[in-house]
Amino acid sequence: MNQFASFFSAVLLTCLAVGGTAALAGAAAATQVPEVKVVRAGNVELHYVEQGHGVPVVFVHGSVDDYRSFEPQMRQMSEIILQGSQLVLEAVPLLSSISRNAARLNTLTAKIIAIEEHADDICNQGVKSLFVANRADNNPGNAMNFIIGSEMYDHLEKVVDRIEDVSNEINAIVIDHL
Numbered sequence: 001m002n003q004f005a006s007f008f009s010a011v012l013l014t015c016l017a018v019g020g021t022a023a024l025a026g027a028a029a030a031t032q033v034p035e036v037k038v039v040r041a042g043n044v045e046l047h048y049v050e051q052g053h054g055v056p057v058v059f060v061h062g063s064v065d066d067y068r069s070f071e072p073q074m075r076q077m078s079e080i081i082l083q084g085s086q087l088v089l090e091a092v093p094l095l096s097s098i099s100r101n102a103a104r105l106n107t108l109t110a111k112i113i114a115i116e117e118h119a120d121d122i123c124n125q126g127v128k129s130l131f132v133a134n135r136a137d138n139n140p141g142n143a144m145n146f147i148i149g150s151e152m153y154d155h156l157e158k159v160v161d162r163i164e165d166v167s168n169e170i171n172a173i174v175i176d177h178l
Contacts, residue, residue, distance in 0.1 A: 071149065073126030077156040080119045084163035087112050091170050098177045105174050112167035119160040123153050 034049045091108045094101035130149040134142035 073122045076122050080115050088166050109167040109171040116164040123157045
């Protein structure tokens with residue numbers, strides 16, 4: 001569990017670092033059932049789905065589930081990660097001329113803070129939905145599904161929080177230089 005959670009977090013953080021959240025957003029926006037493809041690695045068949053565009057992101061499940069186990073709120077949080085990343089990508093070059101771009105930088109950081117607050121609401125809704133879906137009295141396996149799902153929400157929330165941290169740093173730089 002901890003290895004899976006660490007890997008999941010590392011993949012999300014890595015794709016943020018290289019701008020690969022477009023693939024997450026593609027998965028979040030997809031409404032059609034994607035074609036499941038197969039690649040062979042030795043004697044093992046690996047089934048995969050290609051969705052979105054941009055730098056590839058690989059999600060590896062630690063259970064028998066597949067890509068459909070990502071809850072709707074997880075997909076929404078992926079979209080928020082994309083939005084926040086795009087705002088940061090727009091803001092960073094503006095730091096080369098802070099005095100001229102201060103108003104736009106303030107607008108961008110305010111938007112990032114607003115979407116982070118929205119992500120908190122989505123995360124709370126997702127954890128609540130996960131709890132309700134997995135609280136069956138006679139199925140002890142549901143507790144593990146809840147734990148895994150809540151860990152995934154926690155990691156998504158941490159990514160959104162790091163985007164907000166970048167926004168706060170940008171805002172502090174603007175304040176210091178004016």
